[in-house]
């Protein structure tokens with residue numbers, strides 16, 4: 001896939017048109033309860049439909065968290081499929097947070113499940129885990145690049161357990177996370193304005209000294225809001241050029257529901273903060 005149909009180009013256009021923000025759909029049992037909904041497939045369906053109707057036509061990227069749909073089995077997956085369809089119709093890019101990673105032959109099956117245009121679960125991008133070795137993700141990356149989709153590879157995650165693995169040094173002295181960032185940079189080399197493969201870097205990680213200057217692709221940034229990260233922290237993590245950064249919020253926005261007006265107000269307020277922080281000056 002080349003030109004405007006590539007994921008990186010579509011993401012750049014969506015972030016420029018709608019603003020640099022990704023909203024997560026994470027139907028936690030506690031949120032279902034706070035919204036007055038049962039912890040059941042029907043509660044999941046009403047929660048998801050409300051978020052999609054309220055935010056699908058204004059967020060650049062919407063990120064359903066697959067785990068919260070999978071916990072209801074086939075009925076949950078049916079809700080997810082329908083949300084993917086409705087979000088695409090409303091013009092949002094759909095990033096499925098599914099963190100898949102496996103031996104290559106199984107990774108190819110995951111690529112078919114989420115990135116093949118014929119699949120009912122086809123999305124614009126997925127998250128992937130590189131901890132079976134970056135090369136094991138090749139089938140997903142190849143399928144994404146061929147079909148105009150994207151892959152966001154975990155690099156420096158927002159959870160406190162992440163550094164024990166991700167900051168560990170490899171034989172050549174680079175950290176595990178830096179090797180992942182460098183592999184992604186190689187995939188994106190020469191592609192503009194934004195490559196199709198991104199990384200996931202939590203807003204909570206602080207100044208770690210990792211070099212993302214050659215990445216050439218987007219950075220999904222969870223950990224904001226409910227996990228304590230703030231937009232003010234982004235410069236400490238990424239430096240001055242934040243044009244490739246896609247901040248992501250789930251509970252911070254979802255806790256405002258079920259009121260559609262409050263969900264939209266919350267998105268608009270956070271979007272303003274992200275625009276002020278992230279978008280390049282001039």
Ligand SMILES: O=c1ccn([C@@H]2O[C@H](COP(=O)(O)O)[C@@H](O)[C@H]2O)c(=O)[nH]1
Pocket residue numbers: 024026065097156157158159200201202222223224225226227248249250251252
């Ligand atoms: O490093 C990571 C990678 C992914 N996530 C996911 O993002 C959301 C965060 O939800 P909040 O409610 O905004 O905390 C959730 O789906 C995580 O699985 C992450 O937090 N950190």
